[in-house]
Amino acid sequence: MGKSKKNKIPMKKTVLVIDDEQVTCEMLGAILKEINFNVITAGKGKEGIKKAKGEYLDVAIIDVKLPGINGVETYKILQKAHPEMKGIMITAFYEKKIIKKALDYGAITCLYKPFDVDELISLIKEIVSEKR
Amino acid sequence: MNIISLLDTLSVLMSLAAILIIIMDRKSRFPKDVKYFFIFLIFIIVIYNLLNTLEWFIVNRELSREIDIYGDFLGILIPTLWGFFFYIFLGEISDREIRESREKYRLLIETSSDWVWELDQNGSYSYSSPKVQSLLGYKPEEVMGKKPFHFMPPDEAERVEAIIRVAMQSKKPLKGMVNLNRHKDGHLVVLETGAEPFFDEQGEYLGYRGINRDITESKRAHRELRESELRYRVIARERAILLEIAVAISRSFNLNEILHSVAEKILELTGTDIASIILLDENRNLTMVSLVGLDRESKIIKIAQKDLAEGRTSFLKKMLKIKKPKLLHSYKELKTNFTLFEQIKSLKLKSTVFFPIKSHKGTVGIGTLSSKSYHELNPNESQMLESVGNTIGIAVENSRLYETLKKVNVGLEKMVLDRTKELDQARLNALSMALDIKEAYKKLKKTQKKLLQSERLAVIGRMAAMVSHELKNPLAGMKISTYYLKHLLKGKDRKVETILRNINKEIDRSSNIISDILTLSRGFVLNKSTVDVNSLIEEVLSSIKKKMNFFDITIKLRLSKLPKVRADKDKLTQVFINLIVNAREAMAGGGHLTIHTMMKNNKVEIAVTDTGVGISPDKMKKVFEPFFSDKVKGTGLGLTLVNEIIRKHKGHVKVKSKVGQGTTFLIQLPLND
Numbered sequence: 001m002g003k004s005k006k007n008k009i010p011m012k013k014t015v016l017v018i019d020d021e022q023v024t025c026e027m028l029g030a031i032l033k034e035i036n037f038n039v040i041t042a043g044k045g046k047e048g049i050k051k052a053k054g055e056y057l058d059v060a061i062i063d064v065k066l067p068g069i070n071g072v073e074t075y076k077i078l079q080k081a082h083p084e085m086k087g088i089m090i091t092a093f094y095e096k097k098i099i100k101k102a103l104d105y106g107a108i109t110c111l112y113k114p115f116d117v118d119e120l121i122s123l124i125k126e127i128v129s130e131k132r
Numbered sequence: 133m134n135i136i137s138l139l140d141t142l143s144v145l146m147s148l149a150a151i152l153i154i155i156m157d158r159k160s161r162f163p164k165d166v167k168y169f170f171i172f173l174i175f176i177i178v179i180y181n182l183l184n185t186l187e188w189f190i191v192n193r194e195l196s197r198e199i200d201i202y203g204d205f206l207g208i209l210i211p212t213l214w215g216f217f218f219y220i221f222l223g224e225i226s227d228r229e230i231r232e233s234r235e236k237y238r239l240l241i242e243t244s245s246d247w248v249w250e251l252d253q254n255g256s257y258s259y260s261s262p263k264v265q266s267l268l269g270y271k272p273e274e275v276m277g278k279k280p281f282h283f284m285p286p287d288e289a290e291r292v293e294a295i296i297r298v299a300m301q302s303k304k305p306l307k308g309m310v311n312l313n314r315h316k317d318g319h320l321v322v323l324e325t326g327a328e329p330f331f332d333e334q335g336e337y338l339g340y341r342g343i344n345r346d347i348t349e350s351k352r353a354h355r356e357l358r359e360s361e362l363r364y365r366v367i368a369r370e371r372a373i374l375l376e377i378a379v380a381i382s383r384s385f386n387l388n389e390i391l392h393s394v395a396e397k398i399l400e401l402t403g404t405d406i407a408s409i410i411l412l413d414e415n416r417n418l419t420m421v422s423l424v425g426l427d428r429e430s431k432i433i434k435i436a437q438k439d440l441a442e443g444r445t446s447f448l449k450k451m452l453k454i455k456k457p458k459l460l461h462s463y464k465e466l467k468t469n470f471t472l473f474e475q476i477k478s479l480k481l482k483s484t485v486f487f488p489i490k491s492h493k494g495t496v497g498i499g500t501l502s503s504k505s506y507h508e509l510n511p512n513e514s515q516m517l518e519s520v521g522n523t524i525g526i527a528v529e530n531s532r533l534y535e536t537l538k539k540v541n542v543g544l545e546k547m548v549l550d551r552t553k554e555l556d557q558a559r560l561n562a563l564s565m566a567l568d569i570k571e572a573y574k575k576l577k578k579t580q581k582k583l584l585q586s587e588r589l590a591v592i593g594r595m596a597a598m599v600s601h602e603l604k605n606p607l608a609g610m611k612i613s614t615y616y617l618k619h620l621l622k623g624k625d626r627k628v629e630t631i632l633r634n635i636n637k638e639i640d641r642s643s644n645i646i647s648d649i650l651t652l653s654r655g656f657v658l659n660k661s662t663v664d665v666n667s668l669i670e671e672v673l674s675s676i677k678k679k680m681n682f683f684d685i686t687i688k689l690r691l692s693k694l695p696k697v698r699a700d701k702d703k704l705t706q707v708f709i710n711l712i713v714n715a716r717e718a719m720a721g722g723g724h725l726t727i728h729t730m731m732k733n734n735k736v737e738i739a740v741t742d743t744g745v746g747i748s749p750d751k752m753k754k755v756f757e758p759f760f761s762d763k764v765k766g767t768g769l770g771l772t773l774v775n776e777i778i779r780k781h782k783g784h785v786k787v788k789s790k791v792g793q794g795t796t797f798l799i800q801l802p803l804n805d
Contacts, residue, residue, distance in 0.1 A: 021609055023606075023613060027615070031619060114611040114640070
């Protein structure tokens with residue numbers, strides 16, 4: 001429960017990307033920036049939560065496997081802190097139970113690496129357009 | 133003639149008289165040689181005197197006068213003295229000698245333990261030593277003049293007289309003649325006589341001289357010895373028969389046989405006529421009877437009668453109580469009991485001995501011995517019958533024990549047989565168990581192998597999972613990067629775009645390979661639901677057609693009516709995808725794709741046929757092996773997956789192919805498992 005500047009909704013959409021793979025974070029971040037998104041990246045759950053504090057989050061893309069607190073927990077915390085946020089899980093592993101947990105917490109979907117980037121982008125665009 | 137000459141003549145006469153006396157010594161007082169010596173001496177004197185006398189007539193008187201005087205004097209004196217001396221003095225000596233000798237003999241006779249006697253020609257005692265008193269009680273005086281027969285019992289006297297008469301007639305000695313005499317006080321004394329006849333010098337029979345020895349004690353001892361010998365012989369014989377009985381008992385365990393032979397032997401032993409043995413059984417009822425004996429015609433009878441009628445056994449029951457052999461003389465009572473035995477009814481049995489048959493358990497029966505003549509039972513016989521009774525008792529017990537043992541033995545044998553059967557069965561069971569164990573062991577080994585394999589696989593799987601996860605991340609990175617690159621280019625360089633597109637495809641392919649490996653290595657679990665195979669096939673086909681080019685392919689669907697199948701829908705989908713894609717890729721320049729579904733032998737059959745390049749026979753065997761594909765596209769795991777999935781569904785996948793003509797993949801699925 002942090003102080004969020006909920007009264008002021010920024011014009012640019014914000015995407016939070018949390019993945020311990022640096023390349024994934026960087027590239028995803030670059031692609032999203034190219035299509036006019038505000039991007040916050042983090043390599044760890046805690047880092048992501050901290051960075052996102054006080055920010056208005058539209059979408060969070062969170063890797064299931066993270067050092068420290070895992071992706072699902074991270075998502076849970078973030079979702080609580082940012083109710084407006086929509087979560088997309090990404091994973092290299094097919095672990096039914098974990099993925100179901102995330103979906104129960106409210107995640108939209110789970111994409112399997114290596115996922116189709118176009119698919120991700122269209123999904124993000126869809127989410128954002130729905131919201132506003 | 134003068135006086136001297138007269139004296140001479142006198143002396144000669146006296147000498148002659150002396151000689152005559154000597155010769156006429158009928159009483160033989162003098163020893164013969166002494167007699168002859170003196171006779172000789174006197175003779176010389178006589179001769180001398182004769183010569184003297186003659187001399188007076190013929191020889192020179194002068195010379196001879198002196199000599200004559202002395203000679204005559206001496207000739208008178210010497211013989212005279214000689215005669216007196218001879219007669220008195222030497223007689224005295226010889227008398228004394230005789231007396232001494234007589235005394236010696238008297239002492240000898242009197243101190244002898246034998247009675248010394250003398251009989252005259254008439255056979256009357258002419259001498260008796262004092263010993264007679266201790267032998268017969270009579271003093272010697274009382275015996276004298278009497279004949280020996282006087283002191284014998286009449287019969288004995290007769291007998292002995294005859295013997296003695298014979299001996300006297302032939303003047304033979306008596307040796308060791310035993311005779312019975314009666315003591316003065318009446319008791320009998322046995323004497324042994326030894327005697328010899330004696331004669332005078334002319335050989336005239338004078339009588340007998342002998343000794344009598346008291347052998348009464350000796351005689352008694354002899355008799356007792358004989359008696360005891362007799363007794364011993366009897367006992368020995370009894371013992372022998374008892375031994376025979378014991379042997380007979382030991383030879384057989386058959387009670388019938390034993391009793392018969394024992395009864396026979398007892399008859400022999402005792403000289404009786406009928407022997408019987410009556411036994412009690414375990415319940416104290418009179419039972420087995422064995423009877424042996426001679427019937428009226430003296431024929432041998434042998435009967436064994438098992439049971440006695442109740443009514444007639446009261447007497448026998450009474451007799452069972454006796455402790456020692458008992459003799460009865462009444463045959464009437466016995467006859468009543470023995471009417472059971474018809475043959476001997478007519479026998480009049482005077483004496484019957486009952487003897488108990490005992491074992492360690494007490495009285496087990498009675499034996500009887502009956503005789504037609506009167507018998508007494510002496511202690512020895514009684515004792516013997518007791519022994520016999522005990523021996524029979526032992527035999528009875530032994531026989532019964534033997535019977536019991538036989539039964540036990542039969543029981544034991546049966547037990548042994550049963551046990552053997554049991555053991556055999558157990559052995560068979562053990563064998564079959566062993567076989568089962570062997571089988572189980574084999575199975576275990578197989579399972580172990582499988583387990584090992586699956587463990588290996590699990591390890592590999594885990595590794596594979598880790599590896600694939602590790603790989604997927606960089607792949608994702610690569611994919612996103614190529615995407616970004618493409619974006620950066622913004623259509624400026626077609627060539628670079630193409631290359632980037634290829635890279636992307638490769639990345640996808642890699643990803644697919646990894647996914648397939650993962651699927652295979654994971655040992656997936658089927659998520660079953662009811663599946664409509666036909667509609668699934670149609671779905672898959674339409675889905676693939678969207679992604680792949682099927683324009684140069686004619687698709688034929690021959691879908692028969694199928695019941696719903698219990699299967700994993702996703703996995704089945706994958707199977708169909710793989711087969712259809714393979715078929716498509718096999719027909720590079722176009723062809724015909726036929727999918728056939730039908731029911732056969734209660735199984736769902738799906739056949740996917742293409743008219744593609746086909747598979748050569750040597751490659752057929754390995755067609756389901758991982759990464760065996762000679763295709764550029766695909767993961768190389770497609771058919772492996774198909775096989776695995778179908779196998780997991782307990783179905784089968786078969787391949788038929790001809791190079792250049794085409795291939796058919798046939799799937800068989802059971803309806804349920």
